Amino acid sequence: MLNRRKFLRNIGLTGSLLTVPGAILNARPLFRKTRIDLSGVTLKGKVQSQGKGIAGVAVTDGINITQTDRNGQYELLSNGTAEFVYISVPAGYAFPEHKGITEFYKAIPKDSSSFKHDFNLEKLKVDDRKHNFVVWADTQMRSKQDCELLLSQSVPDLQAVIKSYPKDTLIHGIGCGDLVWDHFELFEDYKKAVELSGIPFYNVIGNHDMDTDARTDDGSARTFKQQFGPTYYSFNRGEIHYITLDDVFFVGAAKKYIGYITENQLQWLEQDLALVKPGSTIVLSLHIPTYTGTARRAKEEIGGGAVVNREQLYKMLAPYKVHIMSGHTHFNDNWEKDGIMEHNHGTVCGAWWTGPICGDGTPGGYGVYEVDGAEIKWYYKSTGLDKDKQLRIYPKGKVAESPEEIAVNVWNWDSKWKVEWYEDGILKGPMEQRTAYDPWAVELYLGPQLPKKHKFVEPTLNDHMFFAKPSAQATKITVKATDRFGNVYEESI
Structure with a gap:
């Protein structure tokens, strides 16, 4: 009975609020400059190519997603917290860009109850089911x-890769975060x-692309959005x-962050994936890897080396065939x-522009991906080296812990590679795979x-070192590495 009386008193209080004079309800809030603006904003416009509307294009304010009607028109009820209206560029159309930076978005003016913006797209002249892309992870410049x-x-190397394909090949890039190293003027x-x-x-935004104030x-x-949307x-x-996705979660103290994907993004992603047919191939890019061998060995639960709530992400991606592109680790x-x-890519900057290799011995470089329909093939392109350079062989004694063995670093190895060795033909x-340090990285x-240049740089353990013990009489050792696509890479000492 007592609980019922409390409940009725609470109901009475709520009812009294409903009868508060309008003058009080309409009173201006204090601290108007810092209040959260939840006033409604209607976003509308058209997605078109040469004046003709494009149906079924996903349009979003970063909160909710709608699709254009059969005439290419869209209308989305948003609010004052939304910063952009933007589209998911449909297949068959060129990516809108300015000097190479994609522009698929428009900033929403503040203090407007309605905003109209039309997106104009150019239809491709070639079939885009075949296309390529490159992943530049951690260009990370700190100085001129x-x-x-x-x-x-790096630029001439990428230009050469692009020129190696037929002239009309569709190629785009993914800047996978840490585009600069805290120096936004760069x-x-x-x-x-x-x-x-x-x-x-x-x-993609990285931890060194964030406003740490x-x-x-x-x-x-804030600054990243001004530059890239x-x-x-x-x-x-x-x-x-x-x-x-943005998986760098800043915790409010300079240089402090964790790998974490916010609920705002996950609920947006849920809507985005609802428009994708199960079984489709998805390429998901983010800066901090969702997981790595290093995180596995360290049994990291919360930190900046992997995504804390990755299992929730994996569940959402389960109906699809997924390739995740990440950077951040410099291995x-x-x-x-x-x-x-x-x-998880080796970096464009190598070990922060201090030498030719990353801490795991991977040469500075980037990933190249070749798409044919729903299938993707790839290789790692080392800057300044031929595309067929995919391993480095070390003679006996180079790895101090294994003085009687030769060692090989096969930096883009995965579980479907085969690494074999020959003694005098x-x-x-x-070869035996082990977690180890690359000896050149140790030396450097x-x-x-x-x-x-940067004394904090250290060699890092990796999972792509291989070992074999030749006989004392051996005169020539050959290592043959075969990737999952049947490409063979060979070196001898």
């Missing part, structure tokens, strides 16, 4: 000298590199659905399970005084 290396080494140099590459780039994660992407979005090319690592494969069988980076 770093930028000069990007422009003089975004212009990154953009110059993209423009010179000659292909459109979609971009923000109070919380909500404000940490939304931090999560999708687009389509051929039969592939591409998604980008190369591939894993595959239950229809998901993650490609005779096949000896598979181990110790408090190495490398001179």
